Amino acid sequence: MRAFDRIASHIPLFRDELLAMPDQVKLQAQDIHFKSDEPIAVCGREGVFFLKARGVTRALAPGLPTVGAGKLQELFMYICGRSVFSHEEEIRQGYVQVDSLCRAGICGTAVLEGGRVKGFRDITSVVFRIPRDMPGCGDRLFLSGVDFTKGALIAGEPGSGKTTLLRDIARSLSMGRFGQGKRVAVLDSRGELGAFSLGPCADVLRNCPKGPGFEMALRSLSPEIILCDELAPGDTEAVESAARAGVGLIATVHSGSDPRSRPLCRDLLNTGAFQTLVALRGREYPCEPAFIEGPGERSMFRESCAV
Structure with missing residues (x-):
């Protein structure tokens, strides 16, 4: 159905x-x-x-x-x-x-x-x-060389496909589609990320607040990468704690076309948890990046990035 x-x-x-x-x-x-x-x-x-x-x-x-x-x-x-x-x-x-x-x-x-x-x-x-599952929508990020083990922050406006993209990244990492499979912990605080299959190595903590969720995942699940959706101002301390624990962190945050103009995005990037910033094009082009900003460089995407 x-x-x-x-x-x-x-x-x-x-x-x-x-x-x-x-x-x-x-x-x-x-x-x-x-x-x-x-x-x-x-x-x-x-x-x-x-x-x-x-x-x-x-x-x-x-x-x-x-x-x-x-x-x-x-x-x-x-x-x-x-x-x-x-x-x-x-x-x-x-x-x-x-x-x-x-x-x-x-x-x-x-x-x-x-x-x-x-x-x-x-x-x-x-x-x-209406949740969407778009297998392969995150392939462009892997093929662009994003190292998710060093952390990635995905920023975009509501409806731009942040959750759908995050879900596909979790699945690709869990299944080892672009290299060796990774142990992935998914903090699904609102019951959206785990609505579809995420593969054999993705463990989902549902309906758990992010702060306790980070601690539970680190102590009990032995993850290499933790994923979570919709970071808020109160999550900065938990993000810093996860970064110090030596795991990769992939998360989403609401923002306009220029993520660094939002104080929350700047604060999150300053934690050191995210080596890569991915800005999405918007609700008319769900899951498509406008640019990917890695260490010292920015890759722009003007054309359709559908995969």
Whole structure:
């Protein structure tokens, strides 16, 4: 079952209409948006499509199917398995893990406790992300001579393919596609990296915060390389600790076209954990590098890098 259809199967509202959408829309879709009293939107590389009674349309016109606040709350309860408490920690971070492949982002009114998000009420949006598996999308980096054992930081905007690329790198290292296979530990704090097979030598720690995850991996898994997704300002200390432990670290971080203009990226690069910086082109060219910056040099990529 393709990823879009599997995600749609978790959406009781308009499931049949979503499954009946044209294949050309499904194949490029990146997420499905449900917003209170608004048309259902399917967003992807080719822009936004709105669901209608039969098929899709690009025109935001009167009469399109919408989801009322009550139905949206019902959808939220459904993806929580009728138990909000069992997803409490995820909800604090703004999402619900529906299954190993499906993650839904949520919006609403944040409930605060001691300055920390405790949960959400009055859910106003539910966004289902469509994960992709693109075997071979990381080949260009290996063929360009990137030494992942010395660390690599992959930077890009949301939707630019960071997670998909990281997943493929883990698989190639684990399977030994470009040399001897490596023992790889994958810190999958949000349940996205391990949604597809990563090969025989990749061990996945799911739903574990990065700080404790680094320590668990180093003590228990004997990795040569650790991979993790979406580094945040609070992860810098854990990154420095992993670098001092003598393992390669491959990670992603959100940034615009110039990663070094973001303080977080500069701080991460200054830890010494990353010999290589990979900047991605953007959401219109998922997984494709704009440039690769290694020790003392930068390789630019202007043309399509699809592999």
